[in-house]
Structures are given as structure tokens and as C-alpha cells.
Amino acid sequence: MGLFILRRLLMLIPTLLGMSVLIFLMLRLLPGDIVDIIVGADPQADSAARQRLREAMGLDDPIPVQYVRWLGDLLRGDPGVSLRSGKPVGQILWQSLPITVELAVLAVLMATVVAIPLGVISAVKRDTGMDFGARVAGLIGLSLPNFWIATLLLLFTSTQFGWVPKTRYISLFDDPLGNLKQMWLPAAAIAVQLMAIEMRMTRTTMLEVLNQDYIRTARAKGLRDQVVVYRHALRNALIPVITVIGFQLGALMGSSAIIEVIFGLNGVGYTLLQAIFNRDYPLVQAAVLYLAIVFVLINLVVDVLYAVLDPRIKQA
Amino acid sequence: MATMAQHDTSVSLLNDVLRGRVTRRGLLARATALGLGTAAIGTLVRLHDTAARAQSGGTPTGSVTWALPSDPANLIPFGGVSTSNMWGKEFMYDSLLAWDRDLNIVPALAESWEAAPDATSYTFKLRQGVTFHNGKTLTAADVKYSFETALNPPEPGIKVAFLENVASIEVVDDLTVTINMSKPDPTLPGVIAWQRYTPIVPEGSGDEINWLSEGIGTGPFRLVEYISNDRVVYTAFEEYWDPASAPCIQELTLKILNDEQATVAALRAGEIDGGTFSADVARTLENNDEIEVLRGLFAAPRVIHFNTVNDVPWRDVRVRQAINKVVDRQEIIDKVYGGEAELTGAIPPGYGDWPLSADELAQLYATDVEAAQALMAEAGYADGFSVTLQAIAAPREYTQIAEVVREQLKQINIDVTVEPLEIGTFAKNIGEGSFEWASTGRGMRGDPSGFVVDFRSGTTLHVAWFGDGWKNDEIDAAYDEALATTDVARRHELYRRIQQIIAEDAVNLYTVQPYKFQAVRRRLSGMYVAYTDFNPGLRTACVTEE
Numbered sequence: 001m002g003l004f005i006l007r008r009l010l011m012l013i014p015t016l017l018g019m020s021v022l023i024f025l026m027l028r029l030l031p032g033d034i035v036d037i038i039v040g041a042d043p044q045a046d047s048a049a050r051q052r053l054r055e056a057m058g059l060d061d062p063i064p065v066q067y068v069r070w071l072g073d074l075l076r077g078d079p080g081v082s083l084r085s086g087k088p089v090g091q092i093l094w095q096s097l098p099i100t101v102e103l104a105v106l107a108v109l110m111a112t113v114v115a116i117p118l119g120v121i122s123a124v125k126r127d128t129g130m131d132f133g134a135r136v137a138g139l140i141g142l143s144l145p146n147f148w149i150a151t152l153l154l155l156f157t158s159t160q161f162g163w164v165p166k167t168r169y170i171s172l173f174d175d176p177l178g179n180l181k182q183m184w185l186p187a188a189a190i191a192v193q194l195m196a197i198e199m200r201m202t203r204t205t206m207l208e209v210l211n212q213d214y215i216r217t218a219r220a221k222g223l224r225d226q227v228v229v230y231r232h233a234l235r236n237a238l239i240p241v242i243t244v245i246g247f248q249l250g251a252l253m254g255s256s257a258i259i260e261v262i263f264g265l266n267g268v269g270y271t272l273l274q275a276i277f278n279r280d281y282p283l284v285q286a287a288v289l290y291l292a293i294v295f296v297l298i299n300l301v302v303d304v305l306y307a308v309l310d311p312r313i314k315q316a
Numbered sequence: 317m318a319t320m321a322q323h324d325t326s327v328s329l330l331n332d333v334l335r336g337r338v339t340r341r342g343l344l345a346r347a348t349a350l351g352l353g354t355a356a357i358g359t360l361v362r363l364h365d366t367a368a369r370a371q372s373g374g375t376p377t378g379s380v381t382w383a384l385p386s387d388p389a390n391l392i393p394f395g396g397v398s399t400s401n402m403w404g405k406e407f408m409y410d411s412l413l414a415w416d417r418d419l420n421i422v423p424a425l426a427e428s429w430e431a432a433p434d435a436t437s438y439t440f441k442l443r444q445g446v447t448f449h450n451g452k453t454l455t456a457a458d459v460k461y462s463f464e465t466a467l468n469p470p471e472p473g474i475k476v477a478f479l480e481n482v483a484s485i486e487v488v489d490d491l492t493v494t495i496n497m498s499k500p501d502p503t504l505p506g507v508i509a510w511q512r513y514t515p516i517v518p519e520g521s522g523d524e525i526n527w528l529s530e531g532i533g534t535g536p537f538r539l540v541e542y543i544s545n546d547r548v549v550y551t552a553f554e555e556y557w558d559p560a561s562a563p564c565i566q567e568l569t570l571k572i573l574n575d576e577q578a579t580v581a582a583l584r585a586g587e588i589d590g591g592t593f594s595a596d597v598a599r600t601l602e603n604n605d606e607i608e609v610l611r612g613l614f615a616a617p618r619v620i621h622f623n624t625v626n627d628v629p630w631r632d633v634r635v636r637q638a639i640n641k642v643v644d645r646q647e648i649i650d651k652v653y654g655g656e657a658e659l660t661g662a663i664p665p666g667y668g669d670w671p672l673s674a675d676e677l678a679q680l681y682a683t684d685v686e687a688a689q690a691l692m693a694e695a696g697y698a699d700g701f702s703v704t705l706q707a708i709a710a711p712r713e714y715t716q717i718a719e720v721v722r723e724q725l726k727q728i729n730i731d732v733t734v735e736p737l738e739i740g741t742f743a744k745n746i747g748e749g750s751f752e753w754a755s756t757g758r759g760m761r762g763d764p765s766g767f768v769v770d771f772r773s774g775t776t777l778h779v780a781w782f783g784d785g786w787k788n789d790e791i792d793a794a795y796d797e798a799l800a801t802t803d804v805a806r807r808h809e810l811y812r813r814i815q816q817i818i819a820e821d822a823v824n825l826y827t828v829q830p831y832k833f834q835a836v837r838r839r840l841s842g843m844y845v846a847y848t849d850f851n852p853g854l855r856t857a858c859v860t861e862e
Contacts, residue, residue: 032744038472039396039747049474050747056471083472084389085544086528092544151577158581167381167571167587168547262578264571266545274387274545279740 119202395473624785700729
């Protein structure tokens with residue numbers, strides 16, 4: 001197991017190198033650079049002034065030179081400073097990290113707690129009214145984009161209760177209750193769709209597993225229905241579901257940007273989005289690399305979990 | 317609109333209340349005469365009491381959260397700063413001069429100033445006993461340092477064209493400073509009063525603090541913290557130099573909220589106290605008892621640029637005039653802005669007494685499809701031509717204007733392809749002049765010359781946008797003369813003429829100037845829509861606890 005993890009961690013290196021080249025090039029393919037943004041769409045500055053600024057920011061060097069310089073700094077532990085705010089990139093990401101992580105974890109938690117039992121019930125009571133209801137609800141949840149749900153939720157709570165979540169982020173460690181009061185709504189907006197996906201996934205795999213021979217054997221042994229479902233079937237059905245959950249967690253690190261924008265939370269996604277608009281190269285590069293690392297690590301955790309759930313994978 | 321006229325008078329009443337110029341009984345009488353509702357009168361009375369408290373040596377009270385639609389990105393005081401940068405930092409800085417609400421230049425850190433008769437130098441007498449946030453007292457050396465830094469800003473600052481004629485800054489004595497110009501330049505007082513590019517900071521402070529995220533000024537609020545993409549927090553500066561406009565709010569938070577619907581929800585819930593909204597959204601708030609909707613003009617003329625660098629059909633003045641005769645601005649006002657916009661020439665309405673009047677513009681922009689078709693035929697383009705019109709994609713209005721124009725131009729067989737572009741790409745194209753037509757908006761200027769500089773041949777943008785395709789000797793002569801004289805009446809005449817030529821020649825297609833809407837919770841009073849597009853009202857606004 002240790003070797004497996006180590007091998008996966010080593011594979012991170014070429015992955016990240018490839019990622020870094022890609023993001024570096026793609027960013028520079030975007031038309032316009034930070035100097036154009038600073039000067040704005042209503043320009044009065046002449047081209048000499050623009051050129052001087054580009055030189056001061058090191059943007060006039062050939063791209064390979066810029067890349068090697070950036071990579072060298074990064075390896076020495078310095079991801080650079082934001083071209084717009086002048087703050088160290090590490091500090092900016094560190095500030096926004098807890099918000100995004102909490103939002104993602106909370107949303108996935110909310111989704112999972114509801115979706116897995118619902119999926120199991122739906123599968124066990126297949127083709128009953130309850131199953132039908134759950135499936136329709138799932139289909140609706142799947143079709144609603146989370147930003148739309150978020151906006152509706154906000155309009156609803158603000159007009160009906162005169163309440164919206166605090167726009168100033170309250171740290172979970174300073175005030176856990178205040179934090180949850182603030183975060184449940186954005187998390188719920190994200191959770192709806194995740195819930196639908198997880199529910200449908202659980203139901204499908206459960207149905208598959210329930211038709212397996214070992215389930216029949218378990219029933220034939222005379223085990224109680226509950227034991228069959230929860231100990232034998234669910235455990236085996238969960239493997240694909242966990243893949244999905246892991247994928248969702250990773251994706252949420254960046255894709256919750258829209259929800260962060262709507263609720264005014266300066267998470268990683270929001271920061272990245274703004275940085276792209278600003279062509280703030282160092283910040284975008286660091287944020288994307290960070291997302292890549294998180295994604296790979298979450299996949300690693302998922303793989304380890306597989307092995308725990310299904311010993312056959314470990315032996316293979 | 318009747319409600320708007322009424323609003324203007326309530327504003328003046330409100331001002332009197334805030335300045336303590338009305339008794340409680342007088343207030344009730346005037347408010348009743350205006351037909352204000354009980355809720356509004358109640359607010360006014362509370363305000364009256366607050367103002368009275370403040371004037372009897374009271375301290376600033378309460379906290380206010382104001383929504384900003386975009387992150388300032390940084391708080392750097394010098395360089396070609398963006399409007400969002402200004403929104404984030406305007407409360408901590410003052411300049412030598414300021415504008416009042418009608419754009420009259422009034423003294424600020426300079427208690428008086430004097431221009432040399434030929435406008436080649438300006439001498440400013442500084443106010444005595446002005447304190448910076450760090451306790452230092454303002455002297456001429458600070459002014460010299462500030463202007464010199466403005467002329468040569470640290471990165472990511474970029475030298476602004478508005479200050480290009482400043483040659484040197486001379487300290488005459490401790491409280492007197494002279495700014496020498498390299499040539500006569502009557503624009504300097506306006507540029508200083510704009511405050512955007514000339515904040516006054518303590519000498520040497522650029523080496524002591526990080527200007528990108530910190531700041532020391534003489535403004536009514538002191539910076540507490542700035543967190544990127546999240547908020548800027550200020551606290552009242554109790555030693556502010558001007559007791560008449562001392563801060564009334566204790567804590568001012570600027571919260572960055574990009575999503576308009578979410579901002580409205582936060583306003584309804586009282587999570588924020590105010591912000592800027594589109595006309596449509598503002599209308600939905602008008603019936604809310606707890607919220608007041610403010611409306612006003614600001615400098616943001618919408619324009620479609622024609623690029624004549626290449627040999628294109630619209631190099632021919634008849635083609636441009638035909639376009640001008642077909643584009644119905646009223647349709648833009650109605651369809652894009654729900655009626656909440658005015659016609660505009662090169663200098664937008666509301667910019668003092670410099671712009672052309674609404675009647676003149678209505679005449680210059682009168683539509684006449686038949687005459688337009690005749691002009692096109694005369695120019696040899698009866699069958700029209702194809703053109704790409706680039707437009708800023710967000711906010712949507714620039715693209716919407718482009719779409720209205722596209723439909724209208726079908727009448728003279730011009731086939732317009734609208735190409736919405738993300739702002740970075742658009743900014744690059746417009747700066748380089750790589751576009752055929754472009755739908756954009758212009759901003760505020762410190763002096764009328766700034767609105768028409770693109771039309772003076774030889775200037776950077778003239779070269780990039782017009783090239784050899786268009787130039788007007790009368791404009792060139794008028795522009796130069798207006799910049800060489802301090803005779804205000806003559807300058808008026810010259811800028812009127814320039815604007816007329818621009819409209820008659822249809823060099824660019826100026827379309828409309830939208831109104832700006834802000835909505836505030838009634839607990840916040842004294843706020844107004846400022847023409848500069850900044851929020852100076854918050855400097856003196858007051859708040860009552862609900």
C-alpha cells in the first residue's frame with residue numbers, strides 16, 4: 001500500500017510539469033495582457049508607457065525565458081506576487097482556501113447524507129411510488145443549474161425573511177455556529193445537483209449489486225433483509241459512488257466560483273476567475289497548479305478507499 | 317417624472333437637515349409640504365437629531381456597508397488607476413482642489429490658488445494644520461513629493477496623459493507650492509479637482525508602506541484593511557481637517573459583490589446599506605419602504621467608434637452622415653435603458669455647461685431614412701457593405717446598443733456583424749486600433765479637452781483610430797486655441813464648435829448617456845449619485861440605527 005501511494009505521488013511530478021507548461025502557454029494565448037487591462041478600454045496612455053510597464057513586469061521576455069524564471073522561483077518555494085495587488089500569491093490563495101474547502105466539503109456532505117439513503121431506498125423499493133418520486137426529484141435536481149438555485153434561494157430568503165447569509169466570511173474556528181449559519185445556504189445551492197447525481201448513481205449500482213449471486217446466497221443463508229442490504233450490497237455498490245464523490249470534491253475546488261461570486265465569498269474559484277479577467281499571470285498559474293494538486297490528491301484518496309472497500313483491488 | 321422633481325427638493329431638504337440648517341419644526345413643515353410619507357418624515361427627524369448630535373461635538377457613529385460591483389484590485393494612489401481602484405481608495409485621500417456636486421472647483425487641501433495669466437504656472441496656498449493619518453502635518457514638501465510620484469508612478473502605475481505638461485513642482489515656503497507647466501495649460505485645476513490622479517500623501521511614504529494594499533492620506537476615513545476580492549474596511553478619521561464635512565459614519569465597509577441579484581437580496585435583507593444598480597433592478601426597489609432609490613447622470617457617454625485607418629467605405633463623410641441619420645437614439649434609450657438615458661455628444665450631458673444642449677443634439681441626431689439612402693447612393697454604396705462591430709460583452713449594454721444599431725442599419729443595406737468580446741481582448745483591440753467599428757463607453761475627464769482629444773490629429777488615439785482617413789483642420793485649430801487660453805467664455809465657444817463638427821461629421825457615433833441608479837437603505841442618509849462615478853456622498857453620509 002505504501003509503495004502504491006508513493007508511486008502515485010511520484011507520478012504527480014510529470015503531471016504537474018505538463019500542467020504548468022499548458023497553463024503558462026494558454027494564458028499567454030489569451031488576447032490582451034495585464035498592461036492592456038490596467039490601461040483599460042478607454043486608453044490615453046501611449047505605447048512607450050505601455051512598453052515600459054511590460055518591461056518592469058518582465059512580460060517582454062520570450063515566453064520560454066519567462067517560464068524557466070517562473071519555474072525556478074516556484075521550485076525555490078516562491079510562487080511570485082500578484083501583478084495587480086502586489087500581494088504574495090501564496091498568501092492570497094491561503095486566504096481563500098478555507099472558504100472553498102469548507103464550501104465543497106459541506107456541499108458534498110449535505111448531498112451524500114441525503115443521496116445515499118435515498119438511492120438505497122429507491123433501489124430496494126424499486127418501481128414503487130417512492131422510487132418514482134425519488135427519481136423524478138433526482139431528474140429535477142439534475143436539471144437545475146446551481147447558480148439559478150442560489151439566486152432563487154437568496155431572493156426567497158431576502159424577500160420572505162429579510163435575511164441573507166453574512167457577506168463577510170466568518171471562520172469556522174472563530175465562530176462555528178456563525179460560520180454554519182453563513183455557509184449552509186451556498187452549500188445547499190451546490191448540494192442539490194450533487195445530491196441528484198449521487199442518488200441516481202447509488203440507485204443504479206445498488207440495483208446491479210442486488211442481482212448478483214452473492215446477494216442471493218446471502219438471502220438463501222437466511223440473513224435478515226437489512227443485513228443483506230447494508231452489509232453485503234451497499235458496501236459493494238458504493239465503489240462507483242465514491243468515485244463520483246471524489247470527483248465532485250475535486251471539481252468543486254474550482255467550479256464553485258459562480259456560487260462564491262453570488263454569495264460574495266472570496267474563495268479560490270472566485271479568486272481564479274478574477275485573476276483570469278485581470279490577466280494576473282502569477283496568480284492564475286499558482287491557483288491552477290494548486291487545483292491540479294488537489295485534484296490528483298483527491299483521486300489518490302479515492303483509490304486508497306477503493307482498496308479498503310474491495311480487498312481484491314489491493315491484491316491486484 | 318414628477319417623482320424625480322420631488323426627489324430633488326427632498327434632497328435639498330435632506331442636505332439642510334444634515335448640515336443642521338433647519339429646526340425640527342421647520343423640518344416637519346417642509347417635509348409635509350413636499351408630501352413625504354410618514355416613513356420618510358420619521359427618517360428625516362431621526363437624521364435631524366443625529367446631525368444635531370454630531371454638530372454639538374458628537375463623534376461619528378454606526379457602521380455602513382456599501383457594495384462595490386468589482387474588486388479595486390489594488391489601492392495604489394498613483395498611475396492610470398481604474399475606476400474600481402478609485403472606489404476602493406477614494407475615502408482616504410484628498411487633493412489640493414475638489415469639485416462640488418455641480419463640478420465647480422472648490423478649495424480642498426489648498427485654501428486658495430492662483431494661475432499665472434498665461435496658465436504656465438499655478439501657485440497653491442496650503443491649509444494650515446492638516447494632519448495625515450499617521451499624525452504628520454501637511455507641508456509643501458508632501459505636495460511636491462506627491463506630484464512628482466504622480467509624474468513617475470511606481471509599477472503597476474502608468475503615467476497619465478492628463479499631467480503631461482507639468483514640468484516641475486517648486487516649494488516656495490512651508491505652505492506654498494508652485495506647479496510650473498512646460499506650456500500654457502488651463503486644464504490643471506480640473507484634473508486636480510477630479511482627485512483621481514493627484515492624491516496627496518506624506519513625503520517618502522512610498523518607501524515606508526506598500527501602496528498596493530495600504531495607504532496614508534488626509535481623507536475623512538483611515539484604511540483598516542483590504543482583502544482582495546472581498547472587502548475594504550475604513551474607520552472615521554477624527555482629526556479630519558474640514559469640520560464642515562467631517563465623517564459622520566464610524567466604520568465604512570466596502571463589500572465586493574459581483575452579482576447584481578445577490579446584491580439586491582443583500583440590500584433587502586439589510587446585509588448591505590447601498591450600492592449601484594441597473595435601471596431595471598432599481599425599478600423593482602422603488603416600492604420598498606425601507607429603500608430609497610437615487611438617480612443621477614454620470615460621465616459615461618456611449619459611443620460607436622469608426623476606424624478609418626484603412627481604406628474603408630466610411631472614410632466618406634456621406635456614409636457616416638447616412639449612418640447618423642438612420643441610427644435612432646431614442647430606440648436605444650427605450651430598448652436598452654428602459655427610457656433612462658439622455659442623448660449625448662462628445663461631452664456628456666451634466667458635465668457643467670460644456671455639452672451641447674438636448675435640443676441641439678436632437679436636431680443633429682434627427683433620423684431621416686430617405687436622405688440617408690440618397691447619401692449612400694451618392695457615395696456609391698447604394699448596395700451597402702459589410703462590417704464587424706466589436707462590443708464589450710459584459711455589461712450587456714454595449715452589445716445591446718450594437719444590436720439595435722445593426723437592425724437600424726439594414727435600412728441602408730449595411731450588414732453589421734456584432735462581435736461581443738471579453739474586456740481584455742476588447743481593450744487590446746481598441747488600444748491598438750485593430751477594429752472596424754467598436755461599441756464602447758467613455759469615462760470622466762478633468763477638463764472638457766479630455767473628451768475631444770481623440771479628434772486632434774497627431775494624438776496617440778487619433779493615429780490609432782483615424783490614421784490618414786479623417787482629420788479636421790478647424791477642430792485642430794480650435795483644440796489648440798482652447799488649450800492656450802484661460803478665457804473661459806472663449807473656451808466654451810471653441811468646445812461647442814468642436815462638438816458640433818464631431819456630430820455633423822459623424823466622426824464617431826455618440827449615442828446616449830445612461831442614468832446611474834443607486835439604492836440605499838433609509839437608515840443611510842446624505843448619499844447621492846455623483847457625476848464623477850465615484851461615491852463622495854459616503855464621505856459625509858450619516859447613519860441611524862434601525
